Amino acid sequence: MLNRLLRAAPYIALQLAAMYFHQLAGHIDYPATPGRIGPDFWPKSILVLLGLVCIYEIIKNLLIGETFSAAGLLDDLMKDSPADPDAVRLPNRPWLLASGMLLTVAYVAGIDKLGFFLATGAYLALFMVIGRYRNWVVIAAASLLGSLLLLFVFMKLVYISLPLGIEPFSSVSLMLLSIMGVH
Amino acid sequence: MDILINLGHGFLQVLEPANLLVLFIGLVLGMLVAVLPGLTLVMGVVLALPFTYSMGLLPAIILLTAMYVSGTYGGAFTAILFRIPGEPIDVPLLWDGYAMARQGMPAKALGWTLFAALGGGLIAASVMVLLSGPVARFALTFSSPEYFAIILFGLSSVVSLGGGSITNAFISLFLGLFIATVGVDSIYGAERFAFGVPFLQDGIEYLLVMVGAYGLGEVFTRLEKGFASQEQNADTGRDIRTELPTLAEIGKLKTTFLRSSVIGILVGIVPGAGATVASFVAYGAEGQYGKRRAELGSGIAEGIVAPQTAATSSVGGALIPLLTMGIPGSGATAIILGAFMLHGVQPGPQVFVTSGPLVYAIFASLFASIIGMCIMGYFAIKMLVKVLDMPEAVVSAFVVLFCFIGAFAARNNLSDLYVITAFGILGYLFEKFRFPIAPMVLGAILGPLAESSFMTMMVSYSNDWTVLIGRPVSAVLMVMAVVALVYPIQRQLRERIAQRKA
Numbered sequence: 037m038l039n040r041l042l043r044a045a046p047y048i049a050l051q052l053a054a055m056y057f058h059q060l061a062g063h064i065d066y067p068a069t070p071g072r073i074g075p076d077f078w079p080k081s082i083l084v085l086l087g088l089v090c091i092y093e094i095i096k097n098l099l100i101g102e103t104f105s106a107a108g109l110l111d112d113l114m115k116d117s118p119a120d121p122d123a124v125r126l127p128n129r130p131w132l133l134a135s136g137m138l139l140t141v142a143y144v145a146g147i148d149k150l151g152f153f154l155a156t157g158a159y160l161a162l163f164m165v166i167g168r169y170r171n172w173v174v175i176a177a178a179s180l181l182g183s184l185l186l187l188f189v190f191m192k193l194v195y196i197s198l199p200l201g202i203e204p205f206s207s208v209s210l211m212l213l214s215i216m217g218v219h
Numbered sequence: 220m221d222i223l224i225n226l227g228h229g230f231l232q233v234l235e236p237a238n239l240l241v242l243f244i245g246l247v248l249g250m251l252v253a254v255l256p257g258l259t260l261v262m263g264v265v266l267a268l269p270f271t272y273s274m275g276l277l278p279a280i281i282l283l284t285a286m287y288v289s290g291t292y293g294g295a296f297t298a299i300l301f302r303i304p305g306e307p308i309d310v311p312l313l314w315d316g317y318a319m320a321r322q323g324m325p326a327k328a329l330g331w332t333l334f335a336a337l338g339g340g341l342i343a344a345s346v347m348v349l350l351s352g353p354v355a356r357f358a359l360t361f362s363s364p365e366y367f368a369i370i371l372f373g374l375s376s377v378v379s380l381g382g383g384s385i386t387n388a389f390i391s392l393f394l395g396l397f398i399a400t401v402g403v404d405s406i407y408g409a410e411r412f413a414f415g416v417p418f419l420q421d422g423i424e425y426l427l428v429m430v431g432a433y434g435l436g437e438v439f440t441r442l443e444k445g446f447a448s449q450e451q452n453a454d455t456g457r458d459i460r461t462e463l464p465t466l467a468e469i470g471k472l473k474t475t476f477l478r479s480s481v482i483g484i485l486v487g488i489v490p491g492a493g494a495t496v497a498s499f500v501a502y503g504a505e506g507q508y509g510k511r512r513a514e515l516g517s518g519i520a521e522g523i524v525a526p527q528t529a530a531t532s533s534v535g536g537a538l539i540p541l542l543t544m545g546i547p548g549s550g551a552t553a554i555i556l557g558a559f560m561l562h563g564v565q566p567g568p569q570v571f572v573t574s575g576p577l578v579y580a581i582f583a584s585l586f587a588s589i590i591g592m593c594i595m596g597y598f599a600i601k602m603l604v605k606v607l608d609m610p611e612a613v614v615s616a617f618v619v620l621f622c623f624i625g626a627f628a629a630r631n632n633l634s635d636l637y638v639i640t641a642f643g644i645l646g647y648l649f650e651k652f653r654f655p656i657a658p659m660v661l662g663a664i665l666g667p668l669a670e671s672s673f674m675t676m677m678v679s680y681s682n683d684w685t686v687l688i689g690r691p692v693s694a695v696l697m698v699m700a701v702v703a704l705v706y707p708i709q710r711q712l713r714e715r716i717a718q719r720k721a
Contacts, residue, residue: 057412075409110496169610174610198624
């Protein structure tokens with residue numbers, strides 16, 4: 037039963053979300069015109085269809101315990117293809133994934149304060165380390181030169197205004213930009 | 220005759236030094252992303268988009284189209300030589316291409332790939348030039364029901380043609396369509412699901428969904444495996460060259476070649492399908508109808524020519540609905556559409572009237588790209604495969620950064636970085652729980668078009684949706700949409716019942 041519940045869990049969550057947003061769609065504020073469908077019709081229709089597919093999967097997985105699913109053509113074609121004799125199943129490393137995700141969120145949160153150059157240099161170096169790369173010379177060179185090059189290309193050549201950061205970090209960004217001739 | 224003259228003018232534009240340089244860069248980048256296992260073709264084109272912001276429209280489209288077409292070819296080298304498919308497109312090349320290489324004929328296998336890419340690509344480009352004008356003229360007669368039916372057909376195709384379970388594909392599609400409804404709607408100006416948050420009021424750009432789900436999601440998925448492809452130890456230092464097939468050898472494969480070209484073009488035209496589907500379908504067709512079908516998988520030329528021809532010819536096919544109707548049929552064409560719109564040009568039936576020289580320059584650039592990529596493939600394979608020596612962790616770190624810069628550059632809004640991270644995590648979860656990503660992305664891209672054509676249709680025809688089956692073109696498209704959905708389900712249910720009986 038636990039297996040069935042686990043299989044059905046994503047569909048239950050999606051069904052609940054669909055119901056919540058359907059209820060929200062009922063409160064969309066707009067100037068109604070008699071005889072015309074409103075801006076709530078389209079999202080409500082999509083959410084109803086989403087809910088119906090989820091109900092089908094919940095019944096199938098939870099109540100009937102059926103695991104068969106009709107697959108798309110690509111899966112069908114690949115099913116008949118020769119198996120790769122040398123294929124290796126790689127182990128999962130959830131800690132790497134969690135660290136990578138956390139680092140990415142931290143980068144997004146910190147780029148506004150640290151500025152593009154400092155945040156990017158640190159992110160590149162740490163991401164490579166999390167990705168199990170241990171050539172420290174390459175890590176240092178790639179993160180330092182990489183962030184400098186990106187700063188130059190996007191600020192000087194492509195004219196994208198990247199975040200400079202807040203004091204005292206912004207002084208580093210401003211110094212680099214003045215060296216590069218970006219005003 | 221007019222077509223040839225216009226195409227000639229197009230070539231003159233493409234051959235201008237600046238455009239030629241951009242084309243060369245596009246070809247190199249396309250090949251590199253196709254060779255590197257951590258990067259996919261769509262990801263590569265997404266990452267190149269921010270560099271096009273400061274370019275003119277023509278060089279921007281040349282860059283992205285060159286990347287798109289060479290991306291269907293570059294991965295063949297690593298699939299054949301090292302059993303490393305850079306792209307899902309290249310998986311069928313493992314079966315016969317790698318097998319031929321193992322039999323001591325890697326140069327011959329690469330020669331067949333080059334011939335298939337060149338021939339298939341040029342045939343598809345010619346068909347594109349010949350068909351685009353008539354299709355655009357026909358599309359001028361379309362009204363909202365026809366547009367809605369085309370989009371519905373495209374969405375049902377992406378559900379039925381893609382990988383993963385069909386119900387999961389439906390869920391992915393509905394999520395994509397729902398994401399597209401967030402923000403202020405274009406008809407009533409009503410705020411939907413924005414919760415008063417300013418950046419949600421502007422809506423969620425489909426580029427953010429694409430970059431997050433394809434780019435960041437893929438990096439997270441590979442990070443969970445510890446970037447294990449860096450341990451593949453491909454021997455990139457060995458002697459690598461290409462041996463072209465003789466005319467007599469080519470003559471024996473003309474049926475395979477023509478069949479695969481047609482498959483590639485047709486699959487490319489269908490919105491929702493792309494080079495990967497074309498490659499697998501052509502290989503499957505060879506297994507069904509090929510003269511030497513019994514030997515397929517043992518290292519025969521047909522097993523190389525069929526998937527590669529179809530993959531490259533799908534590019535020409537995919538550009539037809541994009542240019543003539545403004546409907547992107549695949550991830551890569553959606554990004555090209557994004558580049559068009561960023562420069563204030565809306566592809567569609569009017570494009571030949573409003574931007575004829577530009578369209579012919581794009582056509583010419585496709586011919587030039589195909590020839591250029593094959594020349595490059597012939598002379599520069601040894602250098603290209605060297606990128607396999609680059610550590611995946613380093614490449615992936617830069618991929619994430621390009622994703623962020625691309626997302627940030629579109630609107631100069633730091634909040635978009637949170638959105639892209641959220642879609643990156645969602646993309647990872649989709650991979651994990653075997654929900655296909657393509658339907659969600661295509662739903663987010665085509666959602667606004669689908670909604671506006673549906674609403675216009677309902678207003679124009681007094682809320683009578685039966686107009687969809689009352690007009691010939693939309694009726695045919697609706698039937699095709701239903702068949703696309705029902706056929707794979709019915710086929711598998713029949714197989715399952717037969718298995719149970721056995």
